[in-house]
Structures are given as structure tokens and as C-alpha cells.
Amino acid sequence: MARISNFDDWIDLLKQWQHDIGLDRELIDRYMPGYQFEAKYGELPTNEITFGEFRGERRWGKVMEMPDQRMRDAALNMIVFQGDTEFASNEQQRFLVNNAPSEYDLASLVRIMVEETRHGYQMCHLLVHHFGSDGKIEAQKMLERRAFGKKNRLLNAFNDDVTHWLDFFAYTNFMDRDGKFQLTMLSHSGFAPLAQSMGPMLHEESYHMGTGISGLKRIAQAGVIPVEMQQKYYNKWISGSLDLFGTDHSGSAQWAYAYGIKGRVDEDKTDEPADREHLNERARGQFYEEVGKTVEMVNKVNPSQTKLYVPDIRFNREIGAHKDERWSTDGRRLTAEEWEAYASTVLPTPQDDEILSEFFKNPGWIAAKGKAQQE
Numbered sequence: 001m002a003r004i005s006n007f008d009d010w011i012d013l014l015k016q017w018q019h020d021i022g023l024d025r026e027l028i029d030r031y032m033p034g035y036q037f038e039a040k041y042g043e044l045p046t047n048e049i050t051f052g053e054f055r056g057e058r059r060w061g062k063v064m065e066m067p068d069q070r071m072r073d074a075a076l077n078m079i080v081f082q083g084d085t086e087f088a089s090n091e092q093q094r095f096l097v098n099n100a101p102s103e104y105d106l107a108s109l110v111r112i113m114v115e116e117t118r119h120g121y122q123m124c125h126l127l128v129h130h131f132g133s134d135g136k137i138e139a140q141k142m143l144e145r146r147a148f149g150k151k152n153r154l155l156n157a158f159n160d161d162v163t164h165w166l167d168f169f170a171y172t173n174f175m176d177r178d179g180k181f182q183l184t185m186l187s188h189s190g191f192a193p194l195a196q197s198m199g200p201m202l203h204e205e206s207y208h209m210g211t212g213i214s215g216l217k218r219i220a221q222a223g224v225i226p227v228e229m230q231q232k233y234y235n236k237w238i239s240g241s242l243d244l245f246g247t248d249h250s251g252s253a254q255w256a257y258a259y260g261i262k263g264r265v266d267e268d269k270t271d272e273p274a275d276r277e278h279l280n281e282r283a284r285g286q287f288y289e290e291v292g293k294t295v296e297m298v299n300k301v302n303p304s305q306t307k308l309y310v311p312d313i314r315f316n317r318e319i320g321a322h323k324d325e326r327w328s329t330d331g332r333r334l335t336a337e338e339w340e341a342y343a344s345t346v347l348p349t350p351q352d353d354e355i356l357s358e359f360f361k362n363p364g365w366i367a368a369k370g371k372a373q374q375e
Contacts, residue, residue: 004140007128013143014121017087020146021094023113031110037118039125042199049190051267051274052260059192063130066191071259074252075191076131078262080138081154082182083123084145086116088158089175091147095163099360104369105165108211112172115204122197130193156318157240164356165366166219167348170233173212173294178241180205181265181287188263213294218367220302225359227306232348234308235329238291239316245284248321253279280320288313316347 004010014037018024028035049057054067066072090113100106124142127135145152151159157175162168183205187198219225246253254276256262264274265283275282292310299307311329314322326339329346359365 004128004136007125010124010128010136010139010143013140014117017143018117021091022097023090023094023110023117027097027110028114031107032114035114037121039122039197040118040200041193041196044192044195045268047192049260050188051257051263052190053258054190054260057190059190059195061192063132063191066259068259070255071261072131074256074259074261075189075194076127076134076138078186078189078256079123079126079131079194080142082186083120083127083139083142084154085158085179086120086123087142087145088147088153088155089116089171091153092158092160092162092171093168094148095161096165096168099164101165101360101363101366102369105215109168112208112211115208119201119204122201126193126197155244157244164353164360165215166225166230166233166356167236169212169215169219170237171212172208173216174234174237174241174291175244176205176208176212177290177294178244178287180209181283182244184265185262185267185283188267190260194261213297214369215366216294216298217301218369219365220298220304220308221367222364223303224362224365225356227302227304227308229352229356231308232346232352234295235311235316235346236348238311241291242284242288242313243317243319245287245320246280247319248281249277250280284313284320311346316343 004013044059047059049055049059060066063072063075066075093109093113096109097106100109120142124139127139127142129135131138145154147153147159148161153159162171180202183198183202187195187202189195189198216230219230220227253262257264257274257276257279264270264279265286288310295308295310302308309329312327312331314325314327314331315329316327317323317325326334326336328334328342334342
């Protein structure tokens with residue numbers, strides 16, 4: 001395929017990508033009439049870099065203002081990975097337009113898919129307009145990868161299909177919450193166009209998380225799907241989200257912090273000196289604590305005596321210090337043989353999806369949207 005030469009060429013690729021995943025203009029116009037994709041850049045609270053080796057200096061407005069090529073490469077890498085997740089999430093959720101439980105839910109799904117597409121659009125706008133030929137190549141590759149078929153999205157958690165709405169609501173509560181953390185950390189970036197991109201994206205991301213927690217509440221409140229079945233999807237996406245914070249003792253996280261590319265999530269709220277060797281672990285712990293609060297919110301409307309819970313932070317981990325270790329949801333170390341028998345009792349299986357398909361035939365499997373379910 002010929003390489004793109006400008007952003008208009010990239011827009012043509014975007015239209016083809018939208019067609020491939022079923023996000024056609026007709027569907028967008030039905031629920032978001034007149035919507036047009038655009039790059040949005042917000043205001044920054046300060047023009048100064050607030051962390052790292054260049055703290056106190058003016059933010060860089062152009063890539064070539066960065067003092068070192070390694071810094072430019074780090075910024076490009078952050079943008080590529082962020083953009084890849086945005087397009088991938090739409091590909092994962094492409095089947096859901098055909099089986100929404102209500103018109104309200106379909107409208108919410110379309111809005112989320114459109115806004116996630118805009119987030120990918122935003123990242124590619126940065127790549128094409130700021131990173132020269134390398135940026136154009138990466139922006140094109142962004143729309144050539146697929147979470148289905150090729151399954152070659154950059155992070156493995158974004159190559160699994162989300163085929164039903166329990167899966168979707170757990171995904172949007174936990175995975176999009178990870179997204180909030182990542183965007184917030186990038187909002188402190190010393191590369192001004194990247195930092196300016198984050199405010200509008202975070203505003204939109206809040207709706208996605210709200211849809212997730214509201215949906216999980218509605219499912220729990222309805223009391224039709226057994227809590228044990230709901231829990232399996234919590235376990236799946238909580239553990240997957242924890243992996244997205246990267247490896248422990250991460251050298252790339254340390255350099256991104258030193259370069260002023262990616263800060264801590266609470267960089268503007270803490271005076272605590274940065275422990276650069278444990279940046280990923282710190283963010284992961286903060287995320288884990290926040291996730292626990294969302295599960296508590298669901299349990300407040302859960303009528304069952306069986307309550308939902310957050311699995312042990314070491315459970316089902318594929319990245320980090322606990323990669324290849326086997327832990328139960330309540331923190332017991334398991335042998336490989338014990339894990340093989342245990343995993344299907346706490347993580348979704350194809351048989352679970354078949355069982356759920358019967359529950360979904362009951363219109364009461366999810367409570368109607370109302371004030372009681374709002375976050």
C-alpha cells in the first residue's frame with residue numbers, strides 16, 4: 001500500500017477503517033447528528049514543565065525543540081501506543097451494535113465508539129503534523145493493524161473481542177479507567193501539543209467510565225445474572241487493566257519521567273519526591289485502590305448476599321513481577337496443576353458465554369437506566 005503524504009490521505013484510510021468495523025456515517029448520524037471528527041487542543045494550567053530533568057523550563061511546542069532525539073522518540077512512542085488502544089477498543093466492541101439491550105445503550109455505545117475514534121484521530125493528528133515522515137508512517141500503521149483477524153494491536157489486552165454487554169460494561173469501567181490514568185499522566189507532558197490533547201480526551205473518557213459503572217450497577221440491581229458469573233468478567237478486565245501499567249522497575253517509565261514526557265497521575269497534587277524506579281508500581285497501586293471503590297459502589301445496589309470483590313493484585317498477571325506466577329483471587333499461591341483446574345472457575349469460558357446468551361433473552365437481565373444507577 002502506498003504511504004500517505006498528508007492528513008487528507010489519512011482521512012481516507014480512516015473512512016475505510018470505519019467501514020470495516022461497522023461504524024458507518026449512517027449510524028453516527030442517527031445518534032450524533034452532524035458530528036464531525038476534529039482535533040481538539042485544550043488550555044494548559046502552566047507553560048512550564050513541572051517534573052523531570054527539565055522542570056521549570058518552558059514546554060516544547062515543537063518536536064525539534066526537545067533537546068535530545070531520545071526524547072522525541074519517547075514522545076512518538078507514547079503517542080503511538082495511546083492511539084493504538086483507541087482504535088483497538090472500537091474493533092473489540094464492533095459486534096455490540098447488533099445486540100444492544102436498549103436504544104439508550106446503543107446510543108451510548110455509538111457515542112463511546114465515536115469518541116474513542118476521535119481520540120485515535122487526535123493522536124494521529126499529532127503524529128502527522130509534528131513527527132514528519134516517521135509520524136506519517138506510524139499514523140498509517142495505526143489504521144492497518146487490527147484487533148481481529150491479524151490480532152496485531154500493540155498491547156495483547158486489546159486483541160480480544162468484547163462480544164456481549166456484561167463484558168462491555170466491565171471493560172468500560174476498568175479498561176477505560178486505566179485509560180483515564182494514562183491520559184492524566186500524559187496531561188503533564190512537557191511536549192505541549194500532547195499535553196493540550198489530554199483535557200478534551202479526559203472529558204470524553206469520563207462518559208465512557210460512567211457508562212461502565214452504570215451498566216455494572218444495572219446488571220447487579222436486576223439480580224438475574226448470578227453474581228459469580230458477573231465476577232468472572234470483573235476478574236478478567238481488572239487483571240488485564242493492571243497489566244497495562246507496564247513492567248515493574250521500568251526503565252522506559254524512568255526515562256519518560258526524566259525527559260518530562262509522562263508524569264505521575266497526581267503530579268500536580270503531590271509534593272512527594274518521585275521514586276523513579278517504581279513509577280509503574282505506584283500508578284498501578286493507585287488504580288487498584290480506585291477500582292475497589294467502584295466495586296463498592298456496585299455492591300451498594302447488589303441485592304444478593306454474595307458480594308462482588310476485587311481480585312488479589314497478583315491474580316492472572318501477564319506483565320510485571322507476577323508474570324507467569326499463579327495466584328488465586330484471594331491471594332493463595334497455586335501450582336500449575338492447581339491453576340489449570342482453578343482458572344475456569346474464576347475467569348470467563350466459552351461455556352459461560354453460552355450460558356449468558358440464555359440470560360440475555362430475558363429483557364430483565366439488566367435494569368432500566370434511571371437515577372438510581374447513576375454514578
